[in-house]
Amino acid sequence: PNVLICDNAEAASLRAAKLFAASLHSWPDLKIGLATGGTPVEMYAQLVRFYEQDLISFAEAKTFNLDEYVGLAADHPQSYRSFMEQQLFSHVNLDPRNAFLPNGMATDVDAEISRYEQLITDSGGIDLQLLGIGHNGHIAFNEPGSAPDSRTRLVDLTERTIASNARFFDSIDDVPKQAITMGIGTILEAKAIVLLALGSDKADAVRLAIEGEVSASHPASFLQTHANVTYVLDEAAAKGLS
Numbered sequence: 340p341n342v343l344i345c346d347n348a349e350a351a352s353l354r355a356a357k358l359f360a361a362s363l364h365s366w367p368d369l370k371i372g373l374a375t376g377g378t379p380v381e382m383y384a385q386l387v388r389f390y391e392q393d394l395i396s397f398a399e400a401k402t403f404n405l406d407e408y409v410g411l412a413a414d415h416p417q418s419y420r421s422f423m424e425q426q427l428f429s430h431v432n433l434d435p436r437n438a439f440l441p442n443g444m445a446t447d448v449d450a451e452i453s454r455y456e457q458l459i460t461d462s463g464g465i466d467l468q469l470l471g472i473g474h475n476g477h478i479a480f481n482e483p484g485s486a487p488d489s490r491t492r493l494v495d496l497t498e499r500t501i502a503s504n505a506r507f508f509d510s511i512d513d514v515p516k517q518a519i520t521m522g523i524g525t526i527l528e529a530k531a532i533v534l535l536a537l538g539s540d541k542a543d544a545v546r547l548a549i550e551g552e553v554s555a556s557h558p559a560s561f562l563q564t565h566a567n568v569t570y571v572l573d574e575a576a577a578k579g580l581s
């Protein structure tokens with residue numbers, strides 16, 4: 340795989356942003372897969388700067404987020420839709436009709452899941468997918484045990500993921516217990532993937548993803564079966580690699 344190790348989190352975020360900006364520059368109608376969480380915040384800020392400097396345009400792009408909590412309205416401050424609005428969408432010229440996330444308030448979840456997969460298929464598929472990585476090796480909300488051919492679906496979040504996400508809510512009881520997530524199979528259909536990981540607490544997860552055995556016990560290890568994955572790491576996240 341391509342493993343890019345940068346001096347610090349800021350440099351890694353800039354490096355990842357440049358990968359997205361370069362693709363968007365070459366292919367203005369890029370279909371971009373997006374992630375939420377702490378990891379991409381600085382990368383999105385960089386993309387906003389590139390947009391403000393007229394280096395990139397989102398006018399013809401489409402974005403598809405990996406996941407969304409179930410039971411939070413789109414305008415709930417902790418919904419992933421709100422996160423994307425705050426970090427990226429409201430600052431760039433992406434057409435709101437071209438910014439897709441699963442609808443966590445859908446009354447018919449099965450229909451919503453089919454709709455989301457179909458939207459991705461109808462767009463021609465995701466060209467460049469951004470991923471973060473969970474401490475337990477999850478990608479999107481594909482927790483350990485997720486099958487490599489899993490598709491977009493409703494999932495229960497693990498205790499550890501709920502606890503980790505509690506920092507964004509008033510209390511742990513407010514953290515949603517379920518999400519709609521792209522599956523591993525869905526993610527592996529992206530033409531190219533960038534996994535961004537920052538900080539020493541991700542070092543073990545990164546090592547197992549890149550150097551561990553390919554196994555559902557560490558879902559990110561399935562990325563080893565994809566032909567075009569670039570890992571962008573800061574030194575702390577890379578420190579477990581041999």
Ligand code: F6R
Nearest residue numbers: 374375376377378471472478479
């Ligand atoms: C978010 C997502 C998650 C995160 C992962 C890491 O859309 O799919 O898999 O990428 O939980 O989260 P942070 O970046 O907060 O450490």
